Every structure is written in C-alpha cells, then in structure tokens.
Amino acid sequence: MRLVLHIWRQAGPAARGAFVRYEVPDVSPDMSFLELLDVLNERLVAGKDEPVAFDHDCREGICGACGVVINGRPHGPQRATTACQLHLRRFADGDEIWIEPWRARAFPVVKDLVVDRGAFDAMVQAGGFITARTGSAPEANAIPVPKRDADRAMDAAACIGCGACVAACPNASAMLFVAAKASHLGSLPQGQPERYSRVVRMVDAMDAAGFGACTNHGECMAACPKEISLDVIAQLNRDLIRATIMPPREGKSWVGSA
Amino acid sequence: MDLRANIPDGPIEQKWERHRFEMRLVNPANKRKFEIIVVGSGLAGASAAASLAELGYRVSCFCFQDSPRRAHSIAAQGGINAAKNYQNDGDSVWRLFYDTVKGGDFRSREANVHRLAEISVDIIDQCVAQGVPFAREYGGLLANRSFGGAQVSRTFYARGQTGQQLLLGAYQALSRQIGLGQVTMYPRTEMLDLVVIDGKARGIVVRDLVTGRIRSHAAHAVVLATGGYANVYFLSTNAKGCNVTATWRAAKRGALFANPCFTQIHPTCIPAHGPHQSKLTLMSESLRNDGRIWVPQQQGDARRPGDIPDAERDYYLERLYPSFGNLVPRDVASRRAKDMCDAGHSVVPQGHGVYLDFRDAIQRLGRPAIAERYGNLFEMYQRITGENPYEVPMRIYPAPHYTMGGLWVDYNLMSNLEGLHVIGEANFSDHGANRLGASALMQGLADGYFILPYTIGDYLAQATLPPVDATHAAFRQVEAEVNERTARLLGVNGSTSVDGFHRQLGRLMWDRCGMSRNRDGLEQAIVAIRELRERFWQDVYVGGKGEDLNQALERAGRVADFLEFAEVMCEDALHREESCGGHFREEYQTPDGEAKRDDSRFSYVAAWEWKGAGAAPQLHQEPLAFEHVHLAQRSYK
Numbered sequence: 001m002r003l004v005l006h007i008w009r010q011a012g013p014a015a016r017g018a019f020v021r022y023e024v025p026d027v028s029p030d031m032s033f034l035e036l037l038d039v040l041n042e043r044l045v046a047g048k049d050e051p052v053a054f055d056h057d058c059r060e061g062i063c064g065a066c067g068v069v070i071n072g073r074p075h076g077p078q079r080a081t082t083a084c085q086l087h088l089r090r091f092a093d094g095d096e097i098w099i100e101p102w103r104a105r106a107f108p109v110v111k112d113l114v115v116d117r118g119a120f121d122a123m124v125q126a127g128g129f130i131t132a133r134t135g136s137a138p139e140a141n142a143i144p145v146p147k148r149d150a151d152r153a154m155d156a157a158a159c160i161g162c163g164a165c166v167a168a169c170p171n172a173s174a175m176l177f178v179a180a181k182a183s184h185l186g187s188l189p190q191g192q193p194e195r196y197s198r199v200v201r202m203v204d205a206m207d208a209a210g211f212g213a214c215t216n217h218g219e220c221m222a223a224c225p226k227e228i229s230l231d232v233i234a235q236l237n238r239d240l241i242r243a244t245i246m247p248p249r250e251g252k253s254w255v256g257s258a
Numbered sequence: 259m260d261l262r263a264n265i266p267d268g269p270i271e272q273k274w275e276r277h278r279f280e281m282r283l284v285n286p287a288n289k290r291k292f293e294i295i296v297v298g299s300g301l302a303g304a305s306a307a308a309s310l311a312e313l314g315y316r317v318s319c320f321c322f323q324d325s326p327r328r329a330h331s332i333a334a335q336g337g338i339n340a341a342k343n344y345q346n347d348g349d350s351v352w353r354l355f356y357d358t359v360k361g362g363d364f365r366s367r368e369a370n371v372h373r374l375a376e377i378s379v380d381i382i383d384q385c386v387a388q389g390v391p392f393a394r395e396y397g398g399l400l401a402n403r404s405f406g407g408a409q410v411s412r413t414f415y416a417r418g419q420t421g422q423q424l425l426l427g428a429y430q431a432l433s434r435q436i437g438l439g440q441v442t443m444y445p446r447t448e449m450l451d452l453v454v455i456d457g458k459a460r461g462i463v464v465r466d467l468v469t470g471r472i473r474s475h476a477a478h479a480v481v482l483a484t485g486g487y488a489n490v491y492f493l494s495t496n497a498k499g500c501n502v503t504a505t506w507r508a509a510k511r512g513a514l515f516a517n518p519c520f521t522q523i524h525p526t527c528i529p530a531h532g533p534h535q536s537k538l539t540l541m542s543e544s545l546r547n548d549g550r551i552w553v554p555q556q557q558g559d560a561r562r563p564g565d566i567p568d569a570e571r572d573y574y575l576e577r578l579y580p581s582f583g584n585l586v587p588r589d590v591a592s593r594r595a596k597d598m599c600d601a602g603h604s605v606v607p608q609g610h611g612v613y614l615d616f617r618d619a620i621q622r623l624g625r626p627a628i629a630e631r632y633g634n635l636f637e638m639y640q641r642i643t644g645e646n647p648y649e650v651p652m653r654i655y656p657a658p659h660y661t662m663g664g665l666w667v668d669y670n671l672m673s674n675l676e677g678l679h680v681i682g683e684a685n686f687s688d689h690g691a692n693r694l695g696a697s698a699l700m701q702g703l704a705d706g707y708f709i710l711p712y713t714i715g716d717y718l719a720q721a722t723l724p725p726v727d728a729t730h731a732a733f734r735q736v737e738a739e740v741n742e743r744t745a746r747l748l749g750v751n752g753s754t755s756v757d758g759f760h761r762q763l764g765r766l767m768w769d770r771c772g773m774s775r776n777r778d779g780l781e782q783a784i785v786a787i788r789e790l791r792e793r794f795w796q797d798v799y800v801g802g803k804g805e806d807l808n809q810a811l812e813r814a815g816r817v818a819d820f821l822e823f824a825e826v827m828c829e830d831a832l833h834r835e836e837s838c839g840g841h842f843r844e845e846y847q848t849p850d851g852e853a854k855r856d857d858s859r860f861s862y863v864a865a866w867e868w869k870g871a872g873a874a875p876q877l878h879q880e881p882l883a884f885e886h887v888h889l890a891q892r893s894y895k
Contacts, residue, residue: 012806030531030644038536038757045755045801045810053807055324057497059537061638062422063328081641089644110468111807118445121325125437129430130389134309134707137380137387141344144398154391154416157423161327185389 001027001093005040007052008100010109017109019098029089033076034059034066036088053112059084061225064160067167068113069100074164074223082162082225102163104172106210117163119209120177127201128181130191149187156183158226168223171212176220178202179236180228186239196243203240261514261865261880264668265369270886271351274373277669281712282719289314292718293477295462297449297504299326299432301425301699302682303483305706308431311440313711318475319432319441320464322448322499322812327429330485330497331702334421335542336405337413338699340378345402349410351375357408358697359887361587362662362690363839363855365517365863368886369669370687377704382414384707388427392416405695406543406587413696418542418634424699428706448812449504450740452480452511452678455732458721459508459678463736465744467812470805472740474728478721479677479714482508483706486661486683488521490820490827491772492764494658495527495540501816505665505684506823513673514865514878516666516686518823519831522693522840523773524659525591528642529611538657539642541614541635543695546584546591548619548628549652551575553612557602563613563651574598582894589692589840589853590894592656596773597851605653615651656773660698662689662840663830666865666880670713671705674865677721679714681705686863691839744804747814752797756814759794763820766790771828776844780832784825791821826866826875833877836860857889 002025010017024040031039034056041051057065061082068083070076076086091097099113107115157180165176182199185191191198214233221230266277284292292315296307299321307319321329341354354375359366382400386392392414393401402411416423435441446467453461453474461476487502488494509515526541552573554566574594576583584591599610620628625648629636636647643653664686665673671687672679682702689697726732770783794817802808837846837853838860846854863880 028532028534031534032536032642035534035536039534042755042757045799046753048799048801050802051810053809057323057328057499058330058333059498060333060495060539062333062419063323063330063497064325065323065328078641085638085641087642087644114807117324121327121433121436121443121445124327124430125433127437129434130387131434132384132387132389132431133312134305134384134431134711135380137383140342140382140386141399143386145394146398147394147396150391150394150398153389154423157391157416157426158419160422161325184391188389188391190387190389 001029001088001091003027003036003088003091004096006096006098007113009052009112012111013108027088029087031088032059032084033070033086033088034084053114055114056084061085062160064162067102067162067164069102069167071098074102074167075225080225080227102167104166104211106172106174107163107166115163117161119211120161120163120174122209123174123178123202123205124181126205127194127198128185130185131194132190143189145188153184153187156180156187156228156232159228160226162225164223164225165220166211168219169212170217170219171215173214173220174206174209174211175214175233175236176224176228178206179232182236182239183232186235196239199236199239200243259674259867259878261666261674261878262668263367263880264670265367266669270369270372273369274376278712281716284715284719286314290316292316292479293318294479294481294714295320295475295477296481296483297462298329298483298485298682298684299429300329300331300483300485300682301421301428301702302684302706303329303481304425304428304432305703306481306483306681306710307441308428308435309707309711310714311435317435317441318444318477320444320447320449320462322446322467324446326432326443326445327426329425330500331425331699332422333497334699335418335540336544337403337415337420337696338381338424338703339405339412339696340382340414340700341375341412342379342382344400345411347410349412353410354378354412356887358688358694359690359884360890360892361692361694363692363892364690364857364861364884364887364889365520365838365882366688366690367882368884373709374688374701374704377708378700380708381700381703385424385427388431390416390423390427406585408694421699424703428703449484450507450815451736452508453732453736454511454675455726455730458676458723460726461728461733463733463740465740468807470803470808472737472744474733474737476727476730476733478718478723479679481679481681481710481714482665482684483681484684486664487820487823488658488661490763490824491658491768492760493530493535493538493768495524495538498537501819502823503816503819505680506819508665508673508675508678510868511675513675513678514666514867515663515826516863516865517663517691517830518827518866519771519834519841520662520691520839521658522588522660522662523592523656525588525595525656526614526654527657528639529606529609529653529655539638540657540659541639541652541654543588545614545632545635548631549584549614549616550618551584551591551595551612551614553598553603553605563605563615572603579894586894587692589842593773593842595656599655606655611653611655613651614654616647617651620648658772660693662686662691662693666863670716671710672713672717677717679710681710691841743815744811747798747800747811747818748804750795750798750800752799754797755799756810756817759790759798760813760817760820762790763787763817763824767824767827771831774842774844775831777832780828783828784832787821787825787828794818794821822871829875830864830866834860834864855891
C-alpha cells in the first residue's frame with residue numbers, strides 16, 4: 001500500500017519545527033506503525049538524509065517509550081493500542097497521515113518526535129511511592145488485602161507512563177497519570193500511612209512542572225492505551241480535598257484527622 | 259588466570275548465613291564516603307541502586323532510556339518464583355533449589371542457586387510492602403500459579419504484567435532515593451566504556467544521548483545491570499535498545515565472559531511476517547496448556563488449516579512425547595518446531611511457523627472459558643496478525659528470548675576485575691544452560707535487593723582505593739578512545755545502513771548459532787562474522803553528528819560490539835562438544851534426537867578472556883561440582 005506522511009521535523013528544543021511530506025509507496029498492511037517509520041528512515045539514510053528521531057523500545061505496548069500523535073490522536077485510531085502495536089491494516093491505501101510529537105509545555109520537544117517526559121519522573125520522585133526500606137518488610141501474607149482492592153490497585157497500576165493522557169488533554173494536565181499512581185498505592189493497606197501526604201506532594205510537583213489543571217474533559221481516558229478510568233481522578237480529588245481542608249494538626253496522623 | 263568462585267565453606271544451607279556474618283561491614287558514617295555507579299535500571303539495577311542508597315552510599319545510576327521505568331524487565335509477563343509453600347503442596351527452599359539446578363541442565367553453581375532459593379521468600383515480602391499488586395484470592399491472601407519445570411505452584415503474578423509491577427516497585431524505591439538526593443539519576447545516558455585503574459574498576463565513560471557529550475564518572479565500585487544479549491540475533495523478543503555494549507566493553511577491559519553460547523529460544527512467539535520485521539512478540543507459554551501444536555503431514559500443503567482433516571495433521575509433540583505432549587520444556591518444543599519447518603512442513607508461506615490450535619479446547623470447554631483464560635493474549639495476537647485465533651489456529655515460531663550467559667562473577671557477584679560487580683541477566687550465575695520460567699525476575703531482584711548490598715560492602719571495607727576523579731589520566735585516555743571510535747563510525751560514510759548489518763548478523767547467528775548448532779556451521783559462521791565485521795567498518799553509513807541526538811550512531815556502536823561478541827559466542831558453542839539446555843549440538847544427541855550432555859568433559863563454566871582484535875579468545879574453566887543434586891539425563895517421553 002501507498003501512504004503519504006506529514007511528519008513534524010524539529011532539529012532541537014530551540015529550533016523551529018515544521019511538517020515535512022514524505023511518500024512511502026510500497027508498505028505492507030502487516031507492518032506496525034513504527035516499522036513504517038523504520039522503512040522511511042532506511043530510505044532517508046540511503047539518500048543520506050537525516051532520519052526521523054522517535055522514541056521506542058519494547059514494541060509490545062508495555063515500556064511506554066513510544067508515543068506520537070497520529071492524525072490528531074495520541075497513539076492513533078485504535079482503542080487501547082500504543083503506536084508500536086498499531087498496524088498499517090488500520091489505514092487505507094493512499095491515506096495521508098499526520099504525525100507529530102506530544103504537545104505540552106511540560107514535555108518540551110527534544111528532537112523531531114522525541115519529547116522530554118522527565119516531569120513524570122519528578123512527580124514520582126516527589127511522592128509516588130511507599131516508603132519501605134529493603135529488608136524491613138513483614139511477612140507477605142501478614143496483611144490480607146481484599147481481592148477487590150488488589151484488583152483496583154492493579155487497574156490503576158497498569159499505567160505505562162507514556163504521556164498520551166497529557167497529549168490528549170486540552171489543558172495538558174497530568175491528572176490521569178498522577179491519579180493512577182495515587183489510586184494504585186492508596187487502594188492498598190500498605191499505602192495508607194502516606195496516602196494523603198503522597199497526594200499533596202505529587203499534585204504540588206505536577207503544578208510545579210507546568211502541567212495544566214483538570215477540567216473533566218475525559219480525553220485522557222479515551223486516549224489511554226491501558227484504559228485507565230477517570231474514577232482514579234475522582235479518588236485523587238477526594239483525597240486531595242480531605243488533605244487540604246482537614247490537614248492533620250502537628251503530631252496527629254492523616255488518618256486520625258477525619 | 260585463577261578463577262576463584264569464593265564459595266563459602268560449610269553445609270550448603272548455612273553458606274549464605276555464615277558468609278553474611280563473616281563479611282566485613284562499612285561503618286554507617288563511612289558509607290557516605292563511598293560512591294557507587296550502577297549501570298542499568300531494570301529489576302537488578304533499580305533494586306540495587308535503591309538499596310545501596312538506603313544504606314547510605316552515594317549512588318549514580320545510568321540508563322539509556324528516557325526514564326528508568328522503561329527498562330526491559332518491564333516486559334516480563336508470567337511471574338516470579340518463591341518457595342513460600344503457601345499452597346501447602348510440598349514446596350520448600352530445597353525443592354526450588356533442586357528444580358532450578360535440574361532445569362538449568364546441571365551447568366550452574368549449586369551454592370548460588372541455593373542462596374537464590376533462600377532469598378526468594380524475602381523478595382515477595384519486600385515487593386508486597388512496596389505495594390506491588392500481586393494477584394490475590396478472595397480471602398485476601400496471595401495467589402499462585404504453576405509454571406514449566408515444576409510440580410508445585412510457586413509462581414506469584416500480577417495479571418500478565420508481573421515484570422511491569424515488580425519494576426515499578428523497584429523504580430519507585432529508586433525514585434524515592436533520587437528525591438532524597440541519595441541517587442543521582444542519568445537517563446538517556448549510555449555507558450560506552452569501563453575505566454580500570456591499578457586492576458580495579460574505578461569508573462565509566464558515558465555518552466549523553468541528547469547532547470552527544472562524552473563524560474567520565476569516577477567511583478569506588480561499578481555495578482553492571484545491563485541485561486542480556488539476545489539482540490545479537492537482531493530479531494528477538496527483547497526491546498530494540500537491549501545490547502551487549504556495557505558487558506562487552508568490560509570484557510575488552512579484562513572481565514571474563516562466561517557461557518556466551520547459552521541462549522534461550524522461547525517456543526511460542528508470533529512468526530516474522532516479512533523483510534521489515536523489527537522485533538518478535540512473545541505469546542505466553544501458558545497457551546500450551548490448551549493449544550495443540552501441529553503441522554500438515556504433507557510438505558508444502560497450501561490448504562487452509564480448517565480444510566486439513568485430522569488424519570492428515572501431525573501433532574508432532576504429542577506423537578514424540580506422549581507423556582508431556584505439548585508441555586515439554588522450552589528448548590525441546592523450540593527445536594522440534596524448527597525440525598518440522600526445516601523438513602518442509604512450515605505453515606507460513608516463505609517463512610517458518612507451526613500451528614497452535616485451540617479448536618479442540620473451544621469445542622470441549624466452550625469459547626467463553628477460553629476467552630476467560632486467554633482473552634487478552636488472543637486480542638494481542640489478532641492486533642498484530644489480523645487473524646482471529648478463535649476461528650483459525652495461531653501460527654507460532656520460536657524466538658530468542660533470554661541469555662543465560664554473561665560476565666563471569668564469583669559468589670559475591672564480583673567479576674574477575676576487582677570492583678566490577680555484575681547482577682541480573684548481565685551475569686552468568688544462576689540459570690546454567692536453561693532458565694526456568696519465572697526465575698529471571700527472582701534472580702534480578704535477589705541480586706539487587708539482597709545480595710549485592712552486602713557483598714559490595716565487604717569489598718569496599720577491605721579494598722585499597724586511593725582517591726581518583728574524572729581528571730585522572732586513565733579517564734582521559736579512555737575518553738579519547740571513545741571519541742576516536744565515534745569519529746571512526748561517523749567517518750566510514752559507506753552505503754549500508756546500521757540496521758542492514760545488524761539484520762545480516764542476526765540471520766547468520768540464527769542460522770548457525772541458534773536453536774541447533776554443528777561444527778561446520780559454527781566454523782563457517784566465525785569466518786562469516788569476521789568478513790561482515792570488516793565490511794561494517796568499510797561500508798557502514800551512520801550519518802548525522804556526534805554532538806546531537808543521533809539514534810543511528812547509538813545503534814552503530816551497539817552493532818559494532820555485537821559483531822565482535824558474536825565471534826566469542828560461536829567459539830564457545832564450537833568448543834562445547836555436548837548438548838545441554840539451550841545449547842544443542844547436532845553431533846551430540848541420543849538416537850531419538852534428544853540432547854546428550856557430557857558431564858565428564860564439560861561440567862564446567864567456560865569463561866572467555868578477550869585477547870585483542872583478530873586473536874582467538876582464551877578459555878578459562880571453573881569446574882562445577884554437584885554434591886546435592888543428582889546428575890541425571892532429562893526425559894520427557
């Protein structure tokens with residue numbers, strides 16, 4: 001099949017970017033979307049042109065490295081599918097495809113389709129963890145966890161940190177990402193001691209990184225390749241309100257303050 | 259060279275405990291004076307970096323990905339073994355130890371494996387405390403499932419994403435230490451060489467993958483946690499970035515590379531579809547519980563699978579192995595699929611593949627039951643192939659998946675180069691010639707959380723380590739060599755792309771040093787690799803600049819290293835005149851085609867010393883003694 005690609009090319013963070021048109025005349029519908037970019041790059045290299053830079057690694061939808069906006073949609077048209085798992089049979093012969101990087105102030109473009117998602121790491125560093133020193137853990141079955149809670153934690157923990165939620169959001173908010181982590185850890189008994197401080201610290205880090213606020217568009221959930229539910233944002237908001245309206249007095253625990 | 263494994267004395271079940279007592283400690287106030295470099299942020303690297311930082315060491319951690327959370331451990335699906343015996347089915351540390359040594363076809367170190375089995379229980383405790391959402395029963399306690407190579411249910415799992423969840427646990431522990439300032443994280447930074455001063459590893463030279471800047475980092479000890487080398491085959495289930503560079507550069511600085519020919523080929527992967535294939539996708543081994551593997555009896559049968567009657571199908575695993583059937587171990591299932599395709603029974607036009615058919619299971623159990631068990635896998639298969647496995651059989655073929663070989667380490671996980679520690683898949687230590695399912699995650703976390711943090715302290719407490727920093731002449735020298743190499747790669751300016759060379763190498767290795775090997779093939783491969791390497795340095799085209807984000811340059815360096823490493827891999831496969839685990843030499847098989855070990859000649863670890871370009875590597879042997887596990891031939895008939 002023949003495809004016409006319009007790809008965002010940008011030499012560096014400070015450079016001006018633009019769409020460049022490429023024609024790929026003979027690709028197979030069985031190829032993955034990233035293999036399409038591989039083929040294009042091989043052609044560019046053969047002509048001693050600079051290949052298109054894009055992030056990718058596992059190519060099985062779990063590492064979260066890949067991610068480009070395809071015809072206006074993060075990761076492209078297929079539900080619950082990362083760009084690496086998207087295949088060309090989803091397109092028709094002769095289609096024009098517009099490919100651009102995530103666009104958000106907190107994700108500056110590094111080069112072409114590569115962006116800097118370090119802000120996600122910064123939010124986890126601020127509080128997206130349970131403090132449990134190596135060696136200090138009690139016997140694993142000492143604290144039973146209701147299956148429902150464990151399943152809910154797992155649903156939220158499935159986040160791959162790709163950033164599609166930010167790219168989809170009209171406000172470039174990272175709320176789904178933060179809320180997924182807060183819900184994952186906050187749904188488990190092990191996560192209770194830091195539940196409220198975690199939410200405050202992660203949300204503060206989100207604001208500091210330049211992400212926008214959540215205004216409940218729900219675009220994030222539609223774009224999420226792991227189908228993380230908006231419910232996690234509701235849980236985050238609830239915990240955040242509780243943490244800010246009823247902060248614990250000195251020496252009191254968060255849990256006891258309710 | 260005297261290879262000393264430094265296995266502690268005493269009964270095997272007391273070795274580790276006694277050793278922990280006998281190891282020297284670093285005073286808490288002195289720990290902050292020591293700097294440790296950890297390269298890699300997968301299960302082993304992230305857990306080690308976090309644990310060392312918690313102890314008070316100053317840690318620098320490096321990864322080539324844009325975030326430490328993306329290391330390839332994240333892709334592990336199945337689970338992690340631990341001898342908890344929660345199922346009351348007779349599991350024990352001793353049984354896990356026994357199964358692992360036997361599963362490795364008697365080519366691993368007993369003392370290491372016993373320690374691994376002991377520590378397995380602590381790993382589960384630690385991960386649960388971190389919030390890893392393992393599967394649970396309705397009563398709230400942890401669930402288990404069974405896995406290949408064991409008769410007990412000891413595998414803990416988090417849906418089909420166990421590796422992801424364990425890695426996020428380690429990543430979050432690491433992130434906490436980064437936030438506290440105990441770890442300095444360097445993402446998008448690739449180690450390009452090791453710096454050895456007075457015989458001790460004292461630092462690394464790295465390239466900042468965004469700016470292209472070459473920089474040095476000095477430390478008191480270096481830890482490599484850089485994974486395996488299955489991408490030597492180009493097509494594998496590994497992530498595209500996985501590479502041998504860190505361990506190979508260390509090997510070129512004097513570290514020994516052990517058992518490089520021990521590679522694991524996973525039987526159930528989606529076959530390659532065409533010349534542009536960039537990687538292969540694993541389908542969980544669990545599918546073999548209900549799927550039946552077959553090929554048409556008639557060579558080149560072009561009929562659709564549904565049109566081939568049962569009488570004209572060959573369910574070859576059921577025919578050859580009546581008692582284990584479709585559930586034979588990975589190495590056996592893989593090799594038989596290859597035999598069938600080589601004999602002309604492939605079900606992929608112009609390619610290789612066999613059927614994995616769920617027709618009978620769907621008839622017996624109903625479609626909803628199969629969807630409940632394998633729904634997400636079926637969906638993934640359909641997404642990639644466009645075929646609906648509820649209606650037509652899956653087509654599968656084996657693919658390189660894991661590498662048991664790696665840098666040689668002693669019981670303390672230190673290589674023969676003092677101060678260079680190697681953990682996780684990057685070392686050779688615990689899986690022998692074949693790794694059992696759900697054991698890779700266990701080993702990575704055992705090394706990182708519970709072994710290295712003790713043993714590295716023992717090293718630092720007694721080593722004489724004069725202060726050095728990155729201005730030392732040795733760093734300048736290595737930096738110059740790295741810069742010179744980058745300039746050379748860019749300067750060839752030939753006409754073949756980096757991937758073009760990588761594909762050629764991969765094809766060669768797959769054909770000659772893949773699922774089965776023989777003397778002629780390996781000898782030809784060694785000649786062909788040398789020729790390919792020469793052509794690479796005459797004709798590769800990289801393009802772009804060194805001082806920029808340049809992904810072709812990154813790959814070029816890795817492929818150049820694979821081109822050197824592949825030769826040692828073939829040398830190892832050539833010298834090991836026996837078949838064991840993933841290493842199948844066609845000349846050494848039983849009359850019915852099974853692997854034939856030679857314990858009298860090859861019961862040792864083969865550790866190879868680099869002797870310079872063009873010279874043959876030198877073999878060193880570490881003999882293996884089996885005092886607790888009875889040496890036996892595996893049989894699955």
